[in-house]
Amino acid sequence: MKATLTQGGQTFEATNRDILDALAGKNFFWLDLDDGEADGMVGELLTNHFGFHPLAVQAAERFSQRPRIDDYDGFSYMVTRGADPERTGQAEVHCFWTDTYVVTVHRGECPALQHVRERMGRHRAAEVASPQIVVVYLVVDALVESFFPVLSEFDDRIDALEDDILAAPTEAQLGVLFEMKRSLMEMRKAITPQRDMMASISSRSTDVPGMTDGAAHYFRDLYDHLIRLADQVDSYRDLLGSVMDTHLSTVSNRLNVVMKQLAIIATVFLPLSWLTGFFGQNFSFLVTHIAPAWTFFVVGIGTELVAVALLFMLFKRRGWLGGPTV
């Protein structure tokens, strides 16, 4: 466990001593706990010294949780998640806050929290809301923002995949499609509960300690971003379905082209081969009658040319010539 305490504008690595002092005081502090080792010390601290409800502490010790907000006597508990394309688990933050302080729990390096530390002093939300709410808002904001570049890259990948498939459909693309669908679902599971959570916070239907009308505007802004993210995720899912359909249709189309080539080849050479076979028979009559030189040019070459000409006309009438050749 690594504890970082932010109080009175200062941020420093805190010992247990510092934490207890801060807790004993009446001033606002933000304690950030890195539970990277998952050694149970975070749970112990939160239970024994902070006295949080065992259900909330238990939840904070497990990661990969569904975003949610729970209101307990005297404190609120929120799980919030950002984009985590490499599934490092570093984009999940659990927040506890009371009237006087905030505690955040995360695992490993979490760039969003560093970003919060930089912005918390000078953010305008500080004018209308208590510092706990500002920290909570900034944490959610940083995590929500992290989805935008990921989804934007996703958008480009869908287009690239569609172009790839139209250029040359392969089986590897099907694996990619499946992976993309899966990761889209992962994002959906992080985004939609947060959207509903922000809706209920900004409409004040969930009661949150330290919430003000002024702060509600900021959460409404987050809500708006989350609606957009959820809409995008749904669009992408739909588009992935279309890409899958495109793959199947393209493969079928290419099969058509190959089969048409095969049909043309067979239609040309099967009759021609039959003709040569015909004149290769050992009937004496045939051997006798095809003796003169002109028979070779008229019958041997002639019938072949006539056959080719007839086939050419047939293909022309069916539009088999000049089509795509790949």
Added chain:
Amino acid sequence: MKATLTQGGQTFEATNRDILDALAGKNFFWLDLDDGEADGMVGELLTNHFGFHPLAVQAAERFSQRPRIDDYDGFSYMVTRGADPERTGQAEVHCFWTDTYVVTVHRGECPALQHVRERMGRHRAAEVASPQIVVVYLVVDALVESFFPVLSEFDDRIDALEDDILAAPTEAQLGVLFEMKRSLMEMRKAITPQRDMMASISSRSTDVPGMTDGAAHYFRDLYDHLIRLADQVDSYRDLLGSVMDTHLSTVSNRLNVVMKQLAIIATVFLPLSWLTGFFGQNFSFLVTHIAPAWTFFVVGIGTELVAVALLFMLFKRRGWLGGPTV
């Protein structure tokens, strides 16, 4: 930044001076800001002189926003969008309005706003609503109307694509289908939030400064148009799915036709070639016995004719003759 001020029936390009004068007065004015250069001056003006909430100003500086309405102390902020098939971004207008004035922000040439200027003086809504609401209504109305021709053209394109596919399915059509699905989704994202927004405005569940019962009828009319648009978008999406299915079925069907041709050719010429091969064998017995002339006509030609006749009967029984040939 290019500012256009409309006050007392006059419209003119405004300097900062003019804007501050208008702001100082108590008369209604409509200030239209073209933020084509996105140089931050619009944000500065809105923050420092108009005193709008930083969240709203921030939102107005970013484009490609989701349509929405936010109610702040003393002013309302609305993002509204029209059809933008070429993605120029010229069909997005952000409106701020208070009890006395309206400010609109857009980027580049926006034909909808010009249309508003022409209609605002003589529109009948002016009899029942404050001038701010009239301007806002006309802006939304002009943007909403812009969807109809686009969707109507879309309708024609779907029909044309279906006909094209039934005539001759190609891979290029799959790319077109994907593009159409994508642009339909873009439109959906602009239409449905506006529909919900108009529903809440016309039913008065969102409180908007300057709103009257008389004006609500006009917003209800917009709501009705937007429901129709959303219904159409959903129908088109469904139809695009059918077009995709038609493509696959048509391709499969054509494959059937090609394969039937191939099967017929092979079924005719493989047995015939075998027959000629048979009589081309070097067995002395065979060579000896097929010496007389009649053997050629009876055995050589005869077996071939019998084979052709049998095959013809077989094809007839299977219905392989007279089918489509493309």
Added chain:
Amino acid sequence: MKATLTQGGQTFEATNRDILDALAGKNFFWLDLDDGEADGMVGELLTNHFGFHPLAVQAAERFSQRPRIDDYDGFSYMVTRGADPERTGQAEVHCFWTDTYVVTVHRGECPALQHVRERMGRHRAAEVASPQIVVVYLVVDALVESFFPVLSEFDDRIDALEDDILAAPTEAQLGVLFEMKRSLMEMRKAITPQRDMMASISSRSTDVPGMTDGAAHYFRDLYDHLIRLADQVDSYRDLLGSVMDTHLSTVSNRLNVVMKQLAIIATVFLPLSWLTGFFGQNFSFLVTHIAPAWTFFVVGIGTELVAVALLFMLFKRRGWLGGPTV
């Protein structure tokens, strides 16, 4: 513009004079306007003499509207639609009604309205509701009833199409499927808004002038019919999807059959042809050793028969014999 006035049990073609007289009186009348020429006279009359709200008059001048009901000061405006399989536009009626009269606007021959005239005098709803409501009810009733035979025919067409496809899948069927899906969507757009409209009227949540508890039963009955229609439309849409899937599966299945034939033919004649080719080689050894007559019967005919027998066994084991042949 053709005006038909119904008052005091009499129905006659009305001049402008008659209309103004009726309007000046205090007795109930039903004015039916045929706006077949769309010459603007209807709009003028409704605006200047009846004084309806410009938004409602504007809407009544445009056809192909989404069914809806709008409540204005002193009058109600309703757009209602029936089945219109040939898209003649003759199944759309716009109704305006106040405490004393009803005005209906339509285009061209509208059989539903004739039906209303015949029933309005003797319908039992007249006992419990004001005459305006009776006319409105009968108009909607006649239009709603018009959907039933159309949907019932649709049902038969789906079954017929499925049977056709199972008998012989063609590309023309795909075009028919697309057309059917499209017309189903058109019907859906006319049915679902009316269903919701009737729900709100019958539950009295939309306030309608002249409405009574007794009349609400009649609108509830309409609501029930419209739910059934909407359910049917949804079922048919689902079934059309199944029909499309059937088409694809049938085409694929037939391809299988054709390919199996081709494979059988090739598997029979390619080995046989190789055998004849083998004995057609010019190796002197071969020529010498196949000189005796028995060689022809034993080796020439024998190998071929053995090959045929082996192939027959192979086919038998793979179940390739006796399958479908179309």
Added chain:
Amino acid sequence: MKATLTQGGQTFEATNRDILDALAGKNFFWLDLDDGEADGMVGELLTNHFGFHPLAVQAAERFSQRPRIDDYDGFSYMVTRGADPERTGQAEVHCFWTDTYVVTVHRGECPALQHVRERMGRHRAAEVASPQIVVVYLVVDALVESFFPVLSEFDDRIDALEDDILAAPTEAQLGVLFEMKRSLMEMRKAITPQRDMMASISSRSTDVPGMTDGAAHYFRDLYDHLIRLADQVDSYRDLLGSVMDTHLSTVSNRLNVVMKQLAIIATVFLPLSWLTGFFGQNFSFLVTHIAPAWTFFVVGIGTELVAVALLFMLFKRRGWLGGPTV
């Protein structure tokens, strides 16, 4: 019309006289009318002697109605349906009930009603509810129960169909699938409205004469059964979609197998045939040089063996050997 009257524990075929007597008295009776002939007498009786609302009577004279409950002055009218796999129409019962009696209308033999007669005297619901409600409850209960065996058989049929398709996909299965989807939709139309109806009755949001808290438990039980039925119908619909997909995939898979066989045959015999053709050419050089006996064994047989060996290695590397052969 056949009338069956149940009163005071006795059930007998009733004349018009009996019905009027029962109606004149104040004791509870249950009149069951079999409108098998649809001769209008039922309508006449219900209108003239029972005085029910014309809309309700009209509805009771038409069958194939959507289940629903309508509350009129002084009586309630309910349409309820059971499973009717053979579309005999015998599982539809219309109930009218007032404070003192129940009238049920059905067509033909209705086993559910016989079942009600047997249970009504000794059912425990009689302790907590008026006899009308008991009859209505038992009628709905009997009809709802009739769905369970039908759906259970449906479940088995889906599994059997899936197994059949995996064993050997045929076109007949596509027709069966379509029929199953259709009959599932029919059931859905009977089940979901009844589910919603029972929900509103058991939660007391629909006011029903003679309803008690004790009886509500029984209707809640029906509601629970109907939810389960509706869930099952939805599952089956989904599974039928999967079965359809299985059909297409299986057909495609079998095509693959057939084509692989064809490809193997062609890949073996086309090169071999070319070799024999090569040595069958009439070039004197060739004829001269292949005169010695060893040439036949080394070149004639040898090249063929080498070709077969090479092809065998090629197939081995591609995994074309040992796959499925059907």
Added chain:
Amino acid sequence: MKATLTQGGQTFEATNRDILDALAGKNFFWLDLDDGEADGMVGELLTNHFGFHPLAVQAAERFSQRPRIDDYDGFSYMVTRGADPERTGQAEVHCFWTDTYVVTVHRGECPALQHVRERMGRHRAAEVASPQIVVVYLVVDALVESFFPVLSEFDDRIDALEDDILAAPTEAQLGVLFEMKRSLMEMRKAITPQRDMMASISSRSTDVPGMTDGAAHYFRDLYDHLIRLADQVDSYRDLLGSVMDTHLSTVSNRLNVVMKQLAIIATVFLPLSWLTGFFGQNFSFLVTHIAPAWTFFVVGIGTELVAVALLFMLFKRRGWLGGPTV
């Protein structure tokens, strides 16, 4: 019937005598009934001695019930289910509870109940809720937890199946897919009703005897788990659809590869065979002119080489070389 009584910290197999004693006392007890033999004794006991409502008792005697909670006078009845991948029916527990005791009914070995016995004494929920609620909570908790490992294994199976299909699509996989879809639906039917049940219990909208605010937190926690489970089930269903699509696309793709091989073989050997056939004709002119040795090398070998070179160039241009070979 096997009865296990838990009272005053002791758990023992109970005789009927013990049960009646416990019932006569005023102390809390938990009676667990194993209705493995389904011999009707459980129903008799619950009806005669506990006096539960016949509907509830009837329900408790049938298994495979939909999870639900019913509130009766004086007691609550709840059906709750856990994961039951092998359909043993051992993960279904029916609970009855009043102000003083809990009765659970199950069939066969139920590991969840053993787990409850171990935890009930020392669980922290005991501090805030009555013992009945603690038992009910622990039962549901144990059953809900049982879904997580099953779904997690399901997740792995989907991935494995997708990988399998991409490696080599077979028909057996289609059967597996169908089975997985089916078992997913079974789980869905157990999970979603419990989710809704926990929502209404934790929000206190369903009134449950012995419920406290403190206990509601525990049920909210269950609710949260159930939402996550329901989300997962929906994701998996969607992914199974993608896997099915992958199967079809992979099969089609492989067909393409096979057909390309066939087309290449045919395109190479049909022209070559024709050439050899051409020079195998018995035209005297031909036989005479191809007598010199050089004709064999130039014309016989030469034309073949030229043909092969031309075909190689053709294939190269079409990109037919170097593609996938499986």
